[in-house]
Amino acid sequence: MTTPGMVLRFSVEGGDYAAAGEAASKIKKALRKIGVDAGVIRRVAIAAYEAEMNIVLHALRGRLILEVAEDKLRVIAEDEGPGIPDVNLAMQEGFSTASDLAREMGFGAGMGLPNMKKCSDTITIETTKDRGTKVVMNFDIDDDGVT
Amino acid sequence: MNLRKIQQLLAAEILWGEEILDLVEPRYACGSDLMSDVLAFTKEKTLLLTGLTNAQVIRTAEMIDLSGIIFVRGKKPSQEVIAMAQERNLPLLMTKLPLYETCGILYSAGLEGCSGLPSRRR
Secondary structure, eight states: OOOTTOEEEEEEETTOTTTTTHHHHHHHHHHHHTTOOHHHHHHHHHHHHHHHHHHHHHOSEEEEEEEEOSSEEEEEEEEESSOOSOHHHHTSTTOOOOOHHHHHTTOOSSOHHHHHHHHSSEEEEEEETTTEEEEEEEEEOOTTSOO | OOHHHHHHHHTOEEEEOGGGTTTOOOSEEEEOSOHHHHHHHOOSSEEEEESOOSHHHHHHHHHHTOSEEEEOTTOOOOHHHHHHHHHTTOOEEEOSSOHHHHHHHHHHTTOBOTTSOOOSOO
């Protein structure tokens, strides 16, 4: 890792389907630029993209934050939105509260949070009804840049 | 098997990427309209077959470095979506065949799926 201490922040607007994915794309490009292992980039990109889609599909607005440390990467997705009523249920593959529009776009199949969990090494979710949700995902990198 | 061969097998229309069809060789293929499943279950160098034509398909391809996309059932994306693919150097093909037949033709020709189950003809 060449750039410990780097922090990047990206705004995400709820309902802005045209821009959905831009923040994750920028995160991916930034990681490629600083020479992160391709397998790690893939995991981060998938998790960040799912998190961004969740904000676009469910929340009013939010942001994605990438933090680069010596031995790990962290992606934080926080939003102002309805919150997740039952996190355990939302973590189950196939459970979704997404709209028909989300499904038309190929999302809303109940794989978002499970995908984020699968791709990250640790994930924590804090959510408050009618306030919003904060998801913190950590991705380990060993000395060789391989997880 | 490169994309040129795949395009010929499916009699597919080339929406973008004529110049790079000979150079792109997908190792696996995946047929799905669920982008979260595509994100979860594909490997590198995968060709996506789908009936979805919106921008999120291109975004999904970008996130996991898909080799290319084949739109099935004669579905044609908008010029904006084709332009997005062009910016990302992502070849796009379109076939009139439905998803099942498209998958069957490519699987029979030896293109593996992402599960690790080998195709019968290799």
